[in-house]
Amino acid sequence: MCPGSDYLKLYEYMAKETFARYGIPVPAGSVVESAEEAEQVAGSLGGPVALKSQVLSGGRGKAGGIQFAPDPAAARKAAAELLGSTIQGLVVDRLLVEEQLFIEHELYLGLIIDPSTRGPLIIASRKGGVDIEEVPGRDIVRERVDVRWGLFPYQVRSITSRMGISGRMARQFGGIAMSLYRLFRGEDAVLTEINPLAATTNGLVAADGRLTMDDDSAYRHPEVPDTHQRTEIEEKIAGLGLSYVPLDGRVAIMANGAGATMATMDILEHFGSRAMNFLDVGGGASGEKMTEALKTLAGTDPDVILINVFGGITRCDEVAESTREVYQSGALRGIPLVVRLVGTNEEEGREILREAGISAHHELLGAAREAAALGGGTATGGDGDGDTSQ
Amino acid sequence: MAILVNEKTKAMIQGITGRQGAFHATRMAGYGTRLVAGTSPGRAGAEVDGIPVYDTVEDCVTKHGANVSALMVPAPFVHDAAFEAIAAGIEILVIITEHVPVHDAMDIMAYAEDRDTRVIGPNTFGVIAPGQCKVGIMPERVYRRGPVGLVSRSGTLSYEIAAALGESEIGISTAVGIGGDMVVGEGFVDLLRAFEHDAETECVVLVGEIGGTAEEEAAEFIKTMTKPVVAYIAGKSAPPGRRMGHAGAIVERGRGTYEAKRAALDEGGARVADFPWDVPDLVASCLKD
Numbered sequence: 001m002c003p004g005s006d007y008l009k010l011y012e013y014m015a016k017e018t019f020a021r022y023g024i025p026v027p028a029g030s031v032v033e034s035a036e037e038a039e040q041v042a043g044s045l046g047g048p049v050a051l052k053s054q055v056l057s058g059g060r061g062k063a064g065g066i067q068f069a070p071d072p073a074a075a076r077k078a079a080a081e082l083l084g085s086t087i088q089g090l091v092v093d094r095l096l097v098e099e100q101l102f103i104e105h106e107l108y109l110g111l112i113i114d115p116s117t118r119g120p121l122i123i124a125s126r127k128g129g130v131d132i133e134e135v136p137g138r139d140i141v142r143e144r145v146d147v148r149w150g151l152f153p154y155q156v157r158s159i160t161s162r163m164g165i166s167g168r169m170a171r172q173f174g175g176i177a178m179s180l181y182r183l184f185r186g187e188d189a190v191l192t193e194i195n196p197l198a199a200t201t202n203g204l205v206a207a208d209g210r211l212t213m214d215d216d217s218a219y220r221h222p223e224v225p226d227t228h229q230r231t232e233i234e235e236k237i238a239g240l241g242l243s244y245v246p247l248d249g250r251v252a253i254m255a256n257g258a259g260a261t262m263a264t265m266d267i268l269e270h271f272g273s274r275a276m277n278f279l280d281v282g283g284g285a286s287g288e289k290m291t292e293a294l295k296t297l298a299g300t301d302p303d304v305i306l307i308n309v310f311g312g313i314t315r316c317d318e319v320a321e322s323t324r325e326v327y328q329s330g331a332l333r334g335i336p337l338v339v340r341l342v343g344t345n346e347e348e349g350r351e352i353l354r355e356a357g358i359s360a361h362h363e364l365l366g367a368a369r370e371a372a373a374l375g376g377g378t379a380t381g382g383d384g385d386g387d388t389s390q
Numbered sequence: 391m392a393i394l395v396n397e398k399t400k401a402m403i404q405g406i407t408g409r410q411g412a413f414h415a416t417r418m419a420g421y422g423t424r425l426v427a428g429t430s431p432g433r434a435g436a437e438v439d440g441i442p443v444y445d446t447v448e449d450c451v452t453k454h455g456a457n458v459s460a461l462m463v464p465a466p467f468v469h470d471a472a473f474e475a476i477a478a479g480i481e482i483l484v485i486i487t488e489h490v491p492v493h494d495a496m497d498i499m500a501y502a503e504d505r506d507t508r509v510i511g512p513n514t515f516g517v518i519a520p521g522q523c524k525v526g527i528m529p530e531r532v533y534r535r536g537p538v539g540l541v542s543r544s545g546t547l548s549y550e551i552a553a554a555l556g557e558s559e560i561g562i563s564t565a566v567g568i569g570g571d572m573v574v575g576e577g578f579v580d581l582l583r584a585f586e587h588d589a590e591t592e593c594v595v596l597v598g599e600i601g602g603t604a605e606e607e608a609a610e611f612i613k614t615m616t617k618p619v620v621a622y623i624a625g626k627s628a629p630p631g632r633r634m635g636h637a638g639a640i641v642e643r644g645r646g647t648y649e650a651k652r653a654a655l656d657e658g659g660a661r662v663a664d665f666p667w668d669v670p671d672l673v674a675s676c677l678k679d
Contacts, residue, residue: 007633113492115602115638118499118573133643147496148504188493190572216465217491243635258570258635259544259599262624263666269627270665278628280635282546283488284410310550312515312529343549344529364550365667 007190008213010227011054013096015192015211022183024176024194025205029098038079041097042072048100051078053085053092056229058131063087068100090229101207106196107165108132109177111184113191120145120184122155122177126163128196151181172204173197187224188217236296240289242281249274251375252302254294256282256314264308267368273377276302284313290322295331304336304374308364311343320349324356336374340367392519392564393539393584393591394482394508395458399523402456402480403428404447404471405463406438410486414462414527415441421524426454447478458482460516460525468512469494476507484525485511485569492637495573502575509575513636514567515545528565536561538673539585541578542597543568543604543636547624550666551597558670560677563590568604570636578608586615593618593676595669596660600625601638601646609651609658618676619660622669623651 010018013031020026028045031054032038042049053065060066065087069075075097085092108128114121122143127135141162145151156177160170176197184192191212198207213224230238237244243258251268253275255261260282265275279297281290297305309319323339326332340361341349353360361367395401401418405411406428415438419425427442427450436443442454450456459480463471468490475483476498483502490512502509510517516526520533528545532553540555540562542548552565566581568574578596585591596619598605605623612619625634625641626648633640641647655662661676663669 113496113572115572115574115604116577116607118575119496146500147493148500185493188491190492214492216489217493219466220491245632245634247629255546257544257546258639259542259547259597259624260550262599262628262634262639263547263550265628266624266626267665275627278632278634310546310553312545312549313527342553343532363667365665 008215008218008224008227009056010211010213010224011056011094012052012209013054013094014225015209016206018183018187018211019194019206019209022179024179025203027098027101027205027207029096031094031096032079033083033094035076035080035083038095038097039072039076042069042075045097045099049075050098050100051075051082052096052098053082053087054094054096055087055090055092056227057088057090060087065092101198101200101205103196103198103200103207105199107173107199107204108135108195109173109180109197110193110195111180111189111191114144117144119147120181122151122159122181124159124163124177126165132195145181147185151178153178169199169204176204187211188214188220190214233296233300237279237293240292242279242285242289242293245278247275247277249276249375250303251371252276252297252300252305253308254279254281254290254297254305255308256280256310258282260308260310264306264364264368267364268306268372268375268377271369271372271377273372273375276300282314287318287322290319291325294322294326295329298326298331298333298335302335303376304338304371305332306367306371307337307339307341308367309341309343311345314343315345316341316343316349317345317352320352323358324352327356327358338367338371338374340364391588391590392522393581393588394510394517394564394566395519395523395525397522399458399525400424400426400455401458401460401523401525402426402447402450402454404459404461404475406430406441406443407433407436408462411462412438414460415439417530418524421530423523423525426450426456447474447480451478451480456480458484458525461485461487463487465489465491469497472498473501476501476505480507482508482510484514484516485509486514486516486527488513490571492571492573495571499573499575510566511569511574513571514569514574515548517564517566519564520562526567532556533565534561536563537590537592537677538562539588539591539594540565540597541568541581541585541594542566543570543599544597544624547666548597551595551622551669554667555670555673558674560670560673563588570638572637578604579611582608582611582615582619586617591617593620593673595673596621598623598651599636599639600628600634600648600651601636601640603646605651606654609654609660612655612658612660618679620663620669620672620676621655621660622663622666623648623655
């Protein structure tokens with residue numbers, strides 16, 4: 001699992017398995033990979049079922065990824081339609097087949113990490129079933145939890161009171177909130193959401209759920225599968241432990257530091273070009289990793305490769321060695337290389353490049369302008385003020 | 391003076407015999423930092439470049455008066471090491487380590503708050519008061535001493551801006567990295583407040599990036615400041631929904647956008663630079679005013 005990539009989002013069925021482990025009621029059901037299995041599961045559930053496509057994207061319902069079936073034969077037919085279809089470019093290869101719920105009312109319950117208070121925040125609403133972003137502020141209840149003490153029952157009573165729910169529903173909601181907080185802490189979640197938390201004749205049930213884990217805690221949860229969906233190139237660079245995001249431009253970038261890499265992208269765009277990727281080799285990545293990363297970038301067939309390094313922990317001589325090696329290996333196949341190299345061991349780095357016949361810029365402005373021009377840009381700046389103060 | 395650290399600071403390193411710890415011990419001491427001790431459990435009695443090594447932070451505090459600790463142990467051990475430092479009475483804890491589990495970070499911040507310990511990081515380059523004290527991993531030669539406070543989420547980008555200021559003969563009072571993680575200790579507002587009260591600082595440069603609301607909160611605070619603030623925000627061209635290296639650097643559901651941050655900072659009275667290389671001119675004009 002790669003720490004530098006996006007957070008680890010679990011599939012609905014995995015989230016629900018985890019909910020169940022913490023005592024949160026979920027609908028009866030199983031995950032299936034074929035229409036035959038769907039029919040069997042529907043048969044054993046013995047009633048109308050919901051078939052839910054397991055993809056990691058929002059808007060699944062609107063895209064037709066959820067179907068209902070009154071009996072096993074209909075479930076088989078619906079499953080055959082859903083399996084192999086695509087939702088927002090993602091192929092559906094698994095379905096969650098569940099008892100169909102008859103929902104009287106939909107609530108919302110979520111837990112996030114709030115950076116401004118440096119702690120967990122409960123978000124609840126009596127108006128669930130839609131994106132919480134679309135719920136008016138007056139219908140949303142927030143409650144901070146202190147990690148030192150955890151969630152108290154009095155806080156839960158305050159939440160349900162502010163939500164305007166009472167009686168059995170409030171008591172059950174409170175129990176679920178306590179369980180969800182234990183799950184959030186115990187599983188190292190960065191986000192978990194029950195939406196809708198459905199009120200049925202049998203009480204509250206987590207009808208749908210999201211669970212997003214902290215990649216940096218993955219070592220504590222070896223049982224959690226790696227659900228990252230990566231292209232071959234992403235897989236390769238993630239394997240090097242580097243942070244990589246593919247983008248839609250023509251200039252491949254290798255830079256050090258997340259902020260500096262973003263700034264490099266921004267400057268390219270200013271010069272009318274666009275980055276083909278975000279690749280951060282900061283944090284003292286070894287020369288071998290940089291060499292591999294550069295070769296991989298060359299394989300994406302960019303118009304030009306821009307290396308922008310301001311060395312701190314990252315050493316310019318190591319960057320230069322990697323650059324020379326890739327340059328001399330023929331892996332670039334004529335793809336032009338623009339290098340900007342300053343910082344730790346800069347002179348040694350420049351010397352290495354000079355010997356290989358590669359010239360390096362000192363200023364980011366000049367390097368970005370040259371790379372942008374080779375990558376379809378205007379070289380004068382999108383709004384004509386690109387060369388201020390240099 | 392400067393904020394957080396100065397020539398009187400007695401620094402220590404947790405994890406001083408590790409690859410990073412040993413390398414940076416030499417560089418910090420070479421810069422003139424009073425690096426009094428370090429820890430490496432089981433290695434008490436050893437030395438790194440003449441700096442004594444102990445098993446516990448408590449020893450470094452009682453025997454040498456260490457008051458600032460740079461934490462450079464691997465991520466799985468940060469939780470324990472940070473609690474040890476806070477319990478031992480370290481005043482400022484600088485967590486250099488990246489990839490610290492975010493739930494560990496929340497625990498650390500809560501305990502630090504109880505004990506009035508100020509935490510910088512995790513995932514930070516540290517803090518440097520040029521010419522006085524360096525507690526971190528930044529390339530020290532890009533910093534010259536002067537009247538500008540520098541606070542940044544990003545390491546390399548802040549080196550870039552410190553170097554550009556230096557080339558314009560503008561120096562820095564203190565440069566601090568708040569860290570690239572979702573949960574960090576001292577935030578922009580805490581450090582802007584410290585710079586506002588620091589006699590050596592005349593102007594502050596804030597280097598932010600997309601994602602989260604830290605820049606917007608800073609913008610609110612800037613309205614109350616008497617000292618001018620110059621800001622630069624990275625990530626204008628980043629597509630929504632993709633996390634750009636740092637935990638917080640993601641535009642989701644229209645929040646944390648470049649445009650929102652820029653508008654908030656403009657409204658707060660900061661001067662916002664379009665490019666890193668525009669920062670020195672804006673700072674120079676602030677210093678003249």
